[in-house]
Amino acid sequence: MLGLFSRTKKMQVQSAAEAKRSTARLSVLSNISLVVMKLAIGFAVGSLAIISEAAHSGIDLLAAIIAYISIKKANEPPDKDHTFGHGKFEDMSGFFEALLIFGAAVLIMYEAVMKLIHGEAALNEDLLGIGIAVMGISALINFFVSGRLMKVAKETESIALESDAWHLRTDVYTSLGIMAGLILIKLTGILILDQLFAFGVAMMIMHAAYELTVRSFGELTDHRLSDEEEARIKKILCDHATDFANFHALRTRRSGPDRFVDLHLVVAKDTTVEEAHDLADHLESDILLEFPRTSISIHVEPCSEACEDCSSLCRIERKQSE
Structure with a gap:
């Protein structure tokens, strides 16, 4: 695929x-x-x-x-x-x-x-x-x-x-x-x-x-992407809010027809390397559908506290409350 x-x-x-x-x-x-x-x-x-x-x-x-x-x-x-x-x-x-x-x-x-x-x-x-x-x-x-x-x-x-x-x-x-x-x-x-x-x-x-x-x-001078373009990227990430805990440090820039996007993706501590990799690949594919000439770098890190980005809470916090 x-x-x-x-x-x-x-x-x-x-x-x-x-x-x-x-x-x-x-x-x-x-x-x-x-x-x-x-x-x-x-x-x-x-x-x-x-x-x-x-x-x-x-x-x-x-x-x-x-x-x-x-x-x-x-x-x-x-x-x-x-x-x-x-x-x-x-x-x-x-x-x-x-x-x-x-x-x-x-x-x-x-x-x-x-x-x-x-x-x-x-x-x-x-x-x-x-x-x-x-x-x-x-x-x-x-x-x-x-x-x-x-x-x-x-x-x-x-x-x-x-x-x-x-x-x-x-x-x-x-x-x-x-x-x-x-x-x-x-x-x-x-x-x-x-x-x-x-x-x-x-x-x-x-x-x-x-x-x-x-x-x-x-x-x-490596100006960031427009507010509209960054909002579209955040919307793509938020469509998968149930698959991760949070994201932050989103950075964008443009070089001619090429775009560059990097961010930190926060996942639950019990997420395996394979699961995190597959999730990052899926997010990259969705972003590339909107912006074909884009180089994407996603840094995965474990969740340590509650977070509310994309209206989702950290899965670890949810498990502890059950």
Whole structure:
């Protein structure tokens, strides 16, 4: 039975890994096409706003490549030098992506300010319509790809894919903003709007980078699992309250797609080693059904006093009262 469970778990992990890799490849390919398209139209129109969006997509492309590499590395099995696996590579990718985005935002803001100061605002107004269409197409593509990325990220609990999805979702909003700006320029002829909208794009990019930095840094510092996840683990333990006396010292952490759980399980003094081992195996199996990529360590210790965790009393105390 345990062998069947182990094979099923392995197949689930492999299926999730392939889904993550194929989705990451989709992100890379879509970003390549968007960078080429935006750069070509941006320079043809002479629009800093469109070029800034091309730079944004270029950063997204680099982030997608980093995410793809980190996902492949994170799914490698533990080895001699990484006995707990390679999950941290996904967390590291998010942190590096945030630094790249900060750099792109600063560069766009600098260019926008310089053009405002020197009054460089020459646009090819004959091609504005094409620029507007490109921004609309970009928003649609990124909306579709980011939705796909977020869906797979939630299903496989991939931090790298979720970060990439948020990048592209930000691109949707900025592309729509640039499109609105170009429409206003076409209607009003106020060319300075190009620099102002480019600056606005940079501010949105900066905000996204800040949120990504906070999330990725939290994972790099071995932050515990969420309250909801820990509550689910405690519920699984409490479902077997009649089989043990108590549990305590529950600790959790996350490393990329991998979770780590350890706890102390208090059993009656008359419990045999075999019984305690079988109980620990059963609890591990139940936890793994909820969280497939989890490393679980259970320390068994004998009960010495009454306890009320999971609304159960120590079996020794119950025997003494009989």
